[in-house]
Amino acid sequence: MLGAIGLDERQESTYRALVAVGASDVVDLAHRLALPEPDTEEALRRLERQGLAAQSSSGTGRWVAASPAVALGALLTQHRHELERAELTAVLLAEEYRAEATEPAVHDLVEVVTGASAVAHRFFQLQLSATEEVRALVTAKPTAVNWIDHEAEARAADRGVAYRVVIEREVLSLPAAMTELATVLGRHERVRTTERVPTKLVIADRSLAMVPLTCRGTEPTALVVHASGLLDSLTGLFEAVWREGLPLRLGTDGTVTEGELPGPDTTDLEILSLLLAGMTDASVAKQLDLGLRTVQRRVRGLMELGGVTTRLQLGWHAYEKGWVARERQT
Known part of the structure; x- marks a missing residue:
């Protein structure tokens, strides 16, 4: 210590x-x-x-x-x-x-990282540099580099970094896949599945991304993309795949299931009502005797359920869906 x-x-x-x-x-x-x-x-x-x-x-x-x-x-x-x-x-x-x-030159917007250890180390750094969110696409194709660094992932999640991951459905049949998925879902990371993922991809916040450059007969190589139009395009690719995916959920018995998310429970609705009343996350946590991260995790889950990306949109969606009632004007 x-x-x-x-x-x-x-x-x-x-x-x-x-x-x-x-x-x-x-x-x-x-x-x-x-x-x-x-x-x-x-x-x-x-x-x-x-x-x-x-x-x-x-x-x-x-x-x-x-x-x-x-x-x-x-x-x-x-x-x-x-x-x-x-x-x-x-x-x-x-x-x-x-x-x-x-005014960076084009070659300054991308880095080419070569070698298994160099790619793995850069991937580790990328996850540790994230402060808000890590987004990832994971294919079932084996590579010389593990594109899921569980140590970096756990450390980032402990700092409050959110994770959104889309995996190919074939990944579910790989050895130890369910155990690993149960672990990440237990950390309240959000995981979806889809039939095919176009490429491996990792995005840290809105500043960095990594994609593999696969060439037969050569050592592992990856492209590190800095903030640019290319990074915006990769982010758009991720969001398109994310929208098509089905969420994975961790059951009370520890099993991982695939399907649509259930509706908000009583605690979710209490949190939402207090937030719409103008309370902060910390105040809501204290009021309901919950952890701050629990409140924030549940809010992210409500945003995912509503298919929205901001809290303002979540408020409108909550009214439209009848999750909370509009106050009558007097």
């Missing part, structure tokens, strides 16, 4: 043990940690350099832990400042890059 501020596993366990006992010599602490005494002493020396431990002023060879509130707080502040400086540097570099490419 403390790796984010520079402590390795041994240092963290040593510090935790020292906090628990208050003070200890190397022999007792090594016995408690089941570590060799030299390793324990080395961990203590490193903690000392980071201000987390000190030798007792009594000169008895005992070590004491520094106050977590003070010592860890200082390290957290230091690392927070380092992250802020890194973020500032990233912003400055991005501005410098844009200044040098205010």
Whole structure:
């Protein structure tokens, strides 16, 4: 848990043990940690350099832990400042890059990535760079590169990044497909199936896309497309395929089924009524004793059910479908 501020596993366990006992010599602490005494002493020396431990002023060879509130707080502040400086540097570099490419040449709008590891790494980066939504088309054709990176997908989903994926129906028959689909549906990702997907495709937000360049007898190659008319066309392709797909749903028994989404339930209607009354997502979550992400997930589900892309459209659709009643004018 403390790796984010520079402590390795041994240092963290040593510090935790020292906090628990208050003070200890190397022999007792090594016995408690089941570590060799030299390793324990080395961990203590490193903690000392980071201000987390000190030798007792009594000169008895005992070590004491520094106050977590003070010592860890200082390290957290230091690392927070380092992250802020890194973020500032990233912003400055991005501005410098844009200044040098205010009118990018055609070759600057696309990148050609060659090699299985390079394509996989770029795909991993693309998903981690997303802040709002990742859209993907997945074919059943095997390739040398796995175009579904589950680690990156899980990490992005944990940050609140929405996923919309269309898969070829043949994918459902692949080994372990149902288990993997149950996992992604359990993370409230939206998945649809269709008979044929025209190409593998991944789009991060509205800024980047990846498509494979398949050539027989050559190593895996992919095209990375930056914001441009080409990216708009790829986005339009995805949306067209998405509209034709049938949604996959995760049943209460953990099975994956294909078919139209059910209508809104009571909780959905309560959320919708409160939103239309002008409450924020956070206020709705508090009012109904739900998690914020649960509210946002249900709103996305209502938008999908209504076939709309904005909350304003969802409001009109809700009135048209009778999900909520219009207030009478007095």
